[in-house]
Amino acid sequence: MTAPSADLVEHTARFCRRLRAHGLPLGPGDTLDATRALGSVDLVDREDVRLALRATLLKRVEDSPVFDALFDSFWGGPVPVPRNPPVVPPDAEEERESPASASQRKRTLESWQELEELAVPAPSSREALGRQDFESFGDDELRAVTALARRIARRLSARPGRRWKLSRRGEQVSLRRTLREALKTGGELSTLTYRRRKLRRTRLVILADVSGSMDLYARLLLQFLYALQNAFSRVETFVFATRLSRVTDELRTPGYREALGHLSERVQDWSGGTRIGESLSSFVASWPRLVDRRTVVVVLSDGWETGDPEVLGEALAVLHRRAGRLVWLNPLLGSPGYEPLTRGMQAALPHIDVFAPANDLASLEQLARHLSL
Amino acid sequence: MREEIQRIQQAMEGEGYVTDRSVATAVHLSMTLGKPLLVEGHPGVGKTEIAKVLATVQQGDLIRLQCYEGLDATTALYEWNYPKQLLHIRLQQDGDRSIAAREADIFSERFLLKRPLLAAITHEGRPPVLLIDEVDRADEEFEAFLLEVLSDFQVTIPEVGTVRAAARPSVVLTSNRARDLSDALRRRCLYLWIDYPSLEKELRIVRTRIPGIDERLAREVTAFIHSLRRMKLAKVPGVAESLDWAQALVALHATHLDEELVRETLGCFLKDEEDLRTVSARLDAGELAALSSSVA
Numbered sequence: 125m126t127a128p129s130a131d132l133v134e135h136t137a138r139f140c141r142r143l144r145a146h147g148l149p150l151g152p153g154d155t156l157d158a159t160r161a162l163g164s165v166d167l168v169d170r171e172d173v174r175l176a177l178r179a180t181l182l183k184r185v186e187d188s189p190v191f192d193a194l195f196d197s198f199w200g201g202p203v204p205v206p207r208n209p210p211v212v213p214p215d216a217e218e219e220r221e222s223p224a225s226a227s228q229r230k231r232t233l234e235s236w237q238e239l240e241e242l243a244v245p246a247p248s249s250r251e252a253l254g255r256q257d258f259e260s261f262g263d264d265e266l267r268a269v270t271a272l273a274r275r276i277a278r279r280l281s282a283r284p285g286r287r288w289k290l291s292r293r294g295e296q297v298s299l300r301r302t303l304r305e306a307l308k309t310g311g312e313l314s315t316l317t318y319r320r321r322k323l324r325r326t327r328l329v330i331l332a333d334v335s336g337s338m339d340l341y342a343r344l345l346l347q348f349l350y351a352l353q354n355a356f357s358r359v360e361t362f363v364f365a366t367r368l369s370r371v372t373d374e375l376r377t378p379g380y381r382e383a384l385g386h387l388s389e390r391v392q393d394w395s396g397g398t399r400i401g402e403s404l405s406s407f408v409a410s411w412p413r414l415v416d417r418r419t420v421v422v423v424l425s426d427g428w429e430t431g432d433p434e435v436l437g438e439a440l441a442v443l444h445r446r447a448g449r450l451v452w453l454n455p456l457l458g459s460p461g462y463e464p465l466t467r468g469m470q471a472a473l474p475h476i477d478v479f480a481p482a483n484d485l486a487s488l489e490q491l492a493r494h495l496s497l
Numbered sequence: 498m499r500e501e502i503q504r505i506q507q508a509m510e511g512e513g514y515v516t517d518r519s520v521a522t523a524v525h526l527s528m529t530l531g532k533p534l535l536v537e538g539h540p541g542v543g544k545t546e547i548a549k550v551l552a553t554v555q556q557g558d559l560i561r562l563q564c565y566e567g568l569d570a571t572t573a574l575y576e577w578n579y580p581k582q583l584l585h586i587r588l589q590q591d592g593d594r595s596i597a598a599r600e601a602d603i604f605s606e607r608f609l610l611k612r613p614l615l616a617a618i619t620h621e622g623r624p625p626v627l628l629i630d631e632v633d634r635a636d637e638e639f640e641a642f643l644l645e646v647l648s649d650f651q652v653t654i655p656e657v658g659t660v661r662a663a664a665r666p667s668v669v670l671t672s673n674r675a676r677d678l679s680d681a682l683r684r685r686c687l688y689l690w691i692d693y694p695s696l697e698k699e700l701r702i703v704r705t706r707i708p709g710i711d712e713r714l715a716r717e718v719t720a721f722i723h724s725l726r727r728m729k730l731a732k733v734p735g736v737a738e739s740l741d742w743a744q745a746l747v748a749l750h751a752t753h754l755d756e757e758l759v760r761e762t763l764g765c766f767l768k769d770e771e772d773l774r775t776v777s778a779r780l781d782a783g784e785l786a787a788l789s790s791s792v793a
Contacts, residue, residue, distance in 0.1 A: 166499040175522040185690040303579035311586040325756030445677035449699040
């Protein structure tokens with residue numbers, strides 16, 4: 125290996141910074157590796173240089189286009205074709221309104237609270253309740269929703285996994301441990317040690333759209349989120365319209381109305397426009413540790429995206445890779461003849477595992493099936 | 498191209514592994530920088546093969562750790578041979594040696610069952626190639642444990658002490674991307690993505706691996722598989738499937754593809770019922786010629 129010149133080190137470091145600025149996860153060690161790698165290839169050979177940098181600086185194939193474009197522009201070569209600028213859809217103007225003002229927000233929430241107090245005769249059976257759309261929903265269904273949330277929580281609760289752990293009483297004798305113990309007593313098998321399967325815990329992350337277009341459904345969905353948050357401890361709830369807010373703690377307040385009160389203080393963009401992509405990207409960026417293979421991520425939205433659908437697609441691709449399952453619940457999917465043709469939905473579909481309706485209780489009931497990993 | 502890289506490429510080709518510069522460069526760098534090589538790609542593109550060929554080229558042993566969900570440190574690293582220890586205690590029971598001496602006896606290397614990771618670390622002679630296959634199948638806990646081992650190639654066994662690798666093994670990790678690997682693991686490795694080969698490269702692979710194959714048949718088989726990869730299938734056939742199929746056709750003494758033959762052998766490269774139906778429908782529509790010509 126030849127020692128690289130100071131110029132080369134400097135140039136490589138600059139290239140790494142450029143890559144980092146474009147989102148590639150590189151540390152100082154990678155710069156060092158890249159420089160060392162360049163020391164062991166033929167520097168006059170452009171392809172050698174490209175492959176050496178690629179092996180050391182590219183960490184996943186998804187970043188390959190970015191890497192190639194930057195390499196070409198940085199190390200001399202064909203000028204990269206600029207990515208198409210996002211096309212502004214004709215309908216974006218009206219939807220991209222400023223977030224609802226605080227007073228308006230409060231009014232929306234208050235109207236829900238009022239509805240809460242209206243006494244509406246309870247539907248006689250669960251089916252009857254289940255068939256109603258959220259938009260025409262009565263009001264003491266909070267109890268029904270709570271019961272549903274409990275059922276879902278039971279489905280989600282721990283199930284035996286594949287790893288073993290020692291336990292006083294268990295399903296199997298742990299031969300390894302028992303024999304280990306027996307060594308103490310000179311090979312006499314005096315006590316048996318047992319083992320059993322470690323429990324596998326599923327976690328739930330809910331990302332709910334509370335923009336204007338979801339208003340019809342938002343009230344019941346909120347009840348659902350509230351009930352779920354309180355029935356099951358491993359739930360994290362986020363809401364978004366134009367930006368993302370974590371509302372786990374707000375929802376965990378005892379009393380539905382108090383929770384709504386806290387929410388109105390916390391969330392600044394109720395009934396605003398929708399930027400699903402940006403909101404999900406900020407979730408991916410700010411809460412990377414929340415999603416792993418034992419996490420089910422549920423996105424609750426009608427898919428009316430006013431931002432760049434490409435951003436949405438990218439954020440979902442990341443979530444899809446990290447999560448155990450990615451579920452998209454769309455209230456519109458329950459209406460006959462609905463087809464997911466919006467640009468947002470089109471960008472989302474390739475990345476989601478389960479696409480299901482969420483317009484009434486019956487559809488939420490179905491949800492339970494998709495939630496256990 | 499650097500001479501060493503060329504030599505690696507030639508050596509790999511010499512072992513019947515048709516390859517290209519990106520693979521040879523990555524292998525070369527992994528050897529000179531002493532870093533593990535993480536190979537990702539679709540199933541059946543020859544990821545595992547890299548490690549095998551590398552071992553042959555380096556004339557070292559190949560030590561393989563197949564990952565699966567629930568794989569833990571004792572299965573991957575070491576385990577005491579308890580039955581043997583017990584037996585030994587029984588046999589020595591009447592001896593007058595001290596307890597400490599007896600204990601040192603049964604916790605010596607003779608009673609240690611070396612699992613792949615420890616075997617790679619304590620390997621003597623030429624440094625071996627350690628293949629950690631399908632690392633995406635193991636869970637996050639194991640990945641974290643692996644990081645620890647890969648970072649300094651030493652293991653502490655309480656009864657024995659710290660074991661350090663005399664010569665660092667070359668490490669190849671493969672992943673089918675069943676799940677995303679952590680950034681920490683990725684950072685520790687050099688990265689190589691293997692895509693499906695081009696038509697010409699795949700043709701070369703088929704010719705190299707199945708020497709007796711009829712030229713026309715080889716061309717039709719690769720072209721057909723390439724057409725399939727452009728269709729929306731649940732299980733896209735990899736190079737392994739092309740080879741299986743070509744092998745089967747040679748065994749049937751075929752010299753070219755015809756509809757009946759393809760129908761009879763669909764199972765060689767289609768592993769999903771829905772896919773079988775999709776492709777059969779295309780055959781019903783008389784598209785065999787179109788699918789198996791290379792100018793599609």
